Amino acid sequence: MTLPPAAALPVDAFTDGLGADPLYTLGMRAEGPVAVVTGAGSGIGRRVSLDLAAAGYRVVLAGRRVSTLDETAAAAPESTLVVATDVTDPAAVRDLFARARDRYGRVDVLFNNAGAFGRTAPIADVSYEQWQAVVDTNLTGAFLCAQEAFRAMRDQSPQGGRIINNGSISAHVPRPYAVGYTATKHAVTGLTKQIALEGRPYRIACGQIDIGNAATDMTAAMSQGVPQASGQIAAEPRMDVAHAASAVVYMAGLPLDANVLFLTVMATTMPYVGRG
Secondary structure, three states: OOOOOHHHOOHHHHOOOOOOOHHHHHHHOOOOOEEEEEOOOOHHHHHHHHHHHHOOOEEEEEEOOHHHHHHHHHOOOOOEEEEEOOOOOHHHHHHHHHHHHHHHOOOOEEEEOOOOOOOOOOHHHOOHHHHHHHHHHHHHHHHHHHHHHHHHHHHOOOOOEEEEEEOOHHHOOOOOOOHHHHHHHHHHHHHHHHHHHHOHHHOEEEEEEEEEOEOOHHHHHHHOOEEOOOOOEEOOOOEOHHHHHHHHHHHHHOOOOOOOOEEEEEOOOOOOOOOO
């Protein structure tokens, strides 16, 4: 019997396998597919990492702060590997994926999540250094991680995998005083499309999740009031981060002949439709 690659099975195949091939479930559940999550020490990255681990994935936790990565790992110690990583450093990103392959043998999923909002300021007041810091993290870091994941997925056997980029509502419409974040999240959309195109011959799927106001530390100020396109300051609704995480797990678990190219999940009444 020829078994399909881990990334080609739905997530249920790595839980208790309702509807899954029982021989595959019994033979592979202890191993499971391998996911790399950047920005895994907090917020969306932490919740996605733990939900993937609960779904049967072995998860490589990447981020700059080992202390917060360790806190994530403590909730799923048997399913996680901590790798301190600065996604803006090409050598550090190469080491991240080398360690993932050394430990687990392959990479099935990348959740390209690490990001920075940058200084909230009018475009005229943003320094070059502030601009570059956001570009380095949100765009160059996403490119470097996607490139290493692509290489691993192309060259491994069975071939293939899935890259999920974390975009934002700001990948569609701007928020006041957020030029770096808005520009880089628009650019991530182009990166997603390019990877989806170039991945076709290698069974590499790429999609993007655009999240609106998940309740994390990064969005805490929104409940107090943030600038709106009208010039007013207004509080914005947020949603439980669990909804964003479950969407990522769904995308990750699709067979490789199916792909969610773009998915938006957001607080229902947040000012997105009609923003600006």
